[in-house]
Amino acid sequence: MPGPRRKSELKIDIEGLPEGKSHVDFLCFDLVYFTRPAQFIILSAGVFFFYLLYGYYQELIFSLPGFTGYGWYLTLIQFGYYTVFGKIEMLIRQEKRKVPLKTYTFLALTTVATMGFSNASLGYLNYPTQVIFKCCKLIPVLIGGILIQGKRHGMLDFVASGFMCLGLILFTLADSKLSPIFDLTGVLMISLALVADAIIGNVQEKTIKQYNASNSEVVLYSYSIGFVYLFFLVAVFTDIASAIHYCSYYPKQTYGYAFIFSITGYLGIQIVLGLVRQFGAFLAVTVTTFRKTISIVLSFIFFSKPFTIHYIYSGILVMIGIYINIYSKNKDSTMVLMCKRIFYRIKKLFYVPRMQMERSTLNI
Numbered sequence: 001m002p003g004p005r006r007k008s009e010l011k012i013d014i015e016g017l018p019e020g021k022s023h024v025d026f027l028c029f030d031l032v033y034f035t036r037p038a039q040f041i042i043l044s045a046g047v048f049f050f051y052l053l054y055g056y057y058q059e060l061i062f063s064l065p066g067f068t069g070y071g072w073y074l075t076l077i078q079f080g081y082y083t084v085f086g087k088i089e090m091l092i093r094q095e096k097r098k099v100p101l102k103t104y105t106f107l108a109l110t111t112v113a114t115m116g117f118s119n120a121s122l123g124y125l126n127y128p129t130q131v132i133f134k135c136c137k138l139i140p141v142l143i144g145g146i147l148i149q150g151k152r153h154g155m156l157d158f159v160a161s162g163f164m165c166l167g168l169i170l171f172t173l174a175d176s177k178l179s180p181i182f183d184l185t186g187v188l189m190i191s192l193a194l195v196a197d198a199i200i201g202n203v204q205e206k207t208i209k210q211y212n213a214s215n216s217e218v219v220l221y222s223y224s225i226g227f228v229y230l231f232f233l234v235a236v237f238t239d240i241a242s243a244i245h246y247c248s249y250y251p252k253q254t255y256g257y258a259f260i261f262s263i264t265g266y267l268g269i270q271i272v273l274g275l276v277r278q279f280g281a282f283l284a285v286t287v288t289t290f291r292k293t294i295s296i297v298l299s300f301i302f303f304s305k306p307f308t309i310h311y312i313y314s315g316i317l318v319m320i321g322i323y324i325n326i327y328s329k330n331k332d333s334t335m336v337l338m339c340k341r342i343f344y345r346i347k348k349l350f351y352v353p354r355m356q357m358e359r360s361t362l363n364i
Helices: 007-013 036-062 071-093 101-121 127-135 138-148 155-178 184-211 215-237 240-249 251-279 281-302 309-330 334-350
Strands: none
Touching: 036 127, 036 251, 036 281, 071 101, 071 215, 071 240, 071 251, 101 127, 101 184, 101 215, 127 155, 127 184, 127 281, 127 309, 138 155, 138 184, 155 309, 184 215, 184 251, 215 240, 215 251, 240 251, 251 281, 281 309
16 A cells, blocks of 8 residues: 655645646745746746845855855855755655665766855856856756757757857956956856756756656755765865864854855755756756846945946846847747737837728728
């Protein structure tokens, strides 16, 4: 006899549940009864809220005097928090592992690479420069989709990638002349983080669909195994004693902010995985990319740093690439058609339609 099912599974038998639809988890809520556009809007709003806080506290930690060089130790703390959060959630949901550990050993390695290099790069790059690199994550995701999942992409996808590459090059050149902390080491680190991130998005999508794994399972095993990797990496290749000593002088600004930084990142990851499950890796990356553009604006508002007009037009080139990519993937979707209808109605408010008369009505 099969064992008892979880409460969340019992909702499948409720009369009136849409046939052929699976659960759409948003924190402790199930969005299965919402329409697809509504699900997308709610999940996207959650990504924006949690990751904007995530970005703010990340930059706040790296603004501490002398924190440069401790990015890998911060990542170790972050992985520790994620492991605790994931274990608590799996215990509450009474879930068991479905994905083979072999898959998680590889996924954990790429997770360590993307988050470790991303955090460490902030010691060598301006925060907006790091974020604009992340905005171009669509490029390696596109390549990764071809290599890992055998996906085919249209010409518009490659045109979008071209715009992103051009915008990224111009933004980086502007930052190299203006920013006092620009270092090519940071460019190398964030580039490696993007490559690993492209692998993560595609492997996560393939794993979730193949094994029907829950978000909490993917997070727990990816970060707990990654924590073991990181501990040996930090212990062998960095001065972990110096990092612990430094953080003991600023416990609130390091461990305290790292807790907020981690819990907002953890909740954000859960929602991103929900987007991956429901809408695919490409659309999920697109949403997180738009969030990053808002993070750039907030970074200039809350943290003083040099500014140049070159940031604007290079950023616009990246945004054009993102828009082309979204349009190529969703030009026939309900969401895009809905946006077109909204734009048409807004246009009608500002433009008075011309009076047209057919020739047959004119007695000339």
